Amino acid sequence: MNVKRKPTRAVSIGRTIIGDGHPVVVQSMCTTHTRNAEETAQQVTQLSNAGAGVVRIAVDNKRDAAALEAIRDNCDANLSVDLQENYRLAAVVAKHVDKIRYNPGHLYHHERSKPVEDKVRFLADIAAANDCAMRVGVNSGSVDPAKVDQFDANDAISPMVTSALEHCEILDKIGFFRYCVSLKSSRPDRVIEANKMFAAERPEIPLHLGVTEAGMPPDGIIKTRIAFEQLFAEGIGDTIRVSLTLPQAEKHREIDAGIEILKDFAAGRVRSVVRFDPDRLNIISCPSCSRVENEAFIDLAREVKELTEDLKDEAITIAVMGCRVNGPGETDDADLGLWCGPNFVNLKKGEQKVGAFRYHEILPHLRAQIDELIEERKTSAN
Numbered sequence: 001m002n003v004k005r006k007p008t009r010a011v012s013i014g015r016t017i018i019g020d021g022h023p024v025v026v027q028s029m030c031t032t033h034t035r036n037a038e039e040t041a042q043q044v045t046q047l048s049n050a051g052a053g054v055v056r057i058a059v060d061n062k063r064d065a066a067a068l069e070a071i072r073d074n075c076d077a078n079l080s081v082d083l084q085e086n087y088r089l090a091a092v093v094a095k096h097v098d099k100i101r102y103n104p105g106h107l108y109h110h111e112r113s114k115p116v117e118d119k120v121r122f123l124a125d126i127a128a129a130n131d132c133a134m135r136v137g138v139n140s141g142s143v144d145p146a147k148v149d150q151f152d153a154n155d156a157i158s159p160m161v162t163s164a165l166e167h168c169e170i171l172d173k174i175g176f177f178r179y180c181v182s183l184k185s186s187r188p189d190r191v192i193e194a195n196k197m198f199a200a201e202r203p204e205i206p207l208h209l210g211v212t213e214a215g216m217p218p219d220g221i222i223k224t225r226i227a228f229e230q231l232f233a234e235g236i237g238d239t240i241r242v243s244l245t246l247p248q249a250e251k252h253r254e255i256d257a258g259i260e261i262l263k264d265f266a267a268g269r270v271r272s273v274v275r276f277d278p279d280r281l282n283i284i285s286c287p288s289c290s291r292v293e294n295e296a297f298i299d300l301a302r303e304v305k306e307l308t309e310d311l312k313d314e315a316i317t318i319a320v321m322g323c324r325v326n327g328p329g330e331t332d333d334a335d336l337g338l339w340c341g342p343n344f345v346n347l348k349k350g351e352q353k354v355g356a357f358r359y360h361e362i363l364p365h366l367r368a369q370i371d372e373l374i375e376e377r378k379t380s381a382n
């Protein structure tokens, strides 16, 4: 399909360039433990060989950071580092990567007494000194709470966009322009709205598109396709990631899916005639990363899907998250949430904790909560 892309500015990430009409770059993320440099370098190479233009690696602690040098030496891909609250690790890893991704919501929580401008300046100075690009990565499940408080509780979009715009302004004032932005949600309709709203305000900034925690294929690919096709049709999107819950050995399927969506769109084969319907069952599950503490998480995501096969017409959102870093927060908006620890799975109803159960015990408890929720809704409707 011949759609004119928005004229975003060029941002180089290692040997690749996003924006300014360059081909849309497909990205992915490693699921190996970052501290295991050998396995991580192997997965980076697999993802790169499959077509990933940039491969992201999570770094949460000094052991992860220490592995980056060996990972860099043993692969030939453009690397992005994903920082959570401990943003100071950027100083250790920046020389081994091409891009630094930070989440404004996480930056807010670390060193609360320090102005956010100082934290962003710290990152921007390190990025500039080490020839790195940056991504301001806003996620609907972890938005800066100060932004959430500014808007109506039902408005999930404005806090995300406001947070992204604030960080762009900070970076602009610092004089650092080599950055892109992402605004991700597990709901395609919100991804579309947030990105359109942002692009209307700052059309020159390259956008990294993604439906976060889209879940398992094929549902995760369908949700992603809905968002990407509508944004591509508006000329929005310079780089993409399809976030799918997959076993480690199948992670390349994220890239295959991204490439296929791009090819189909270019050929005019727009498939998402179906719109995302928030009034139907929606299972969201994270794509996993090095933070997963028990590989059983992937099986659990599949089992939750099987457990709910008969509930397709229920307006229920169930979130299955792989770790304690993002799990507790990213399950808050779901009707029922599971987040996985090393030995136990934590079950939540909305923001309330129901209990923690062993992996082999969790499903009956989840089903009981689902049935109870359906009954409660019937009672309140009568």
Ligand code: SF4
Pocket: 286, 287, 288, 289, 290, 291, 292, 321, 322, 323, 324, 325, 326, 327, 330
């Ligand atoms: S929820 Fe945790 S394991 Fe899953 S992708 Fe996010 S950080 Fe990684």
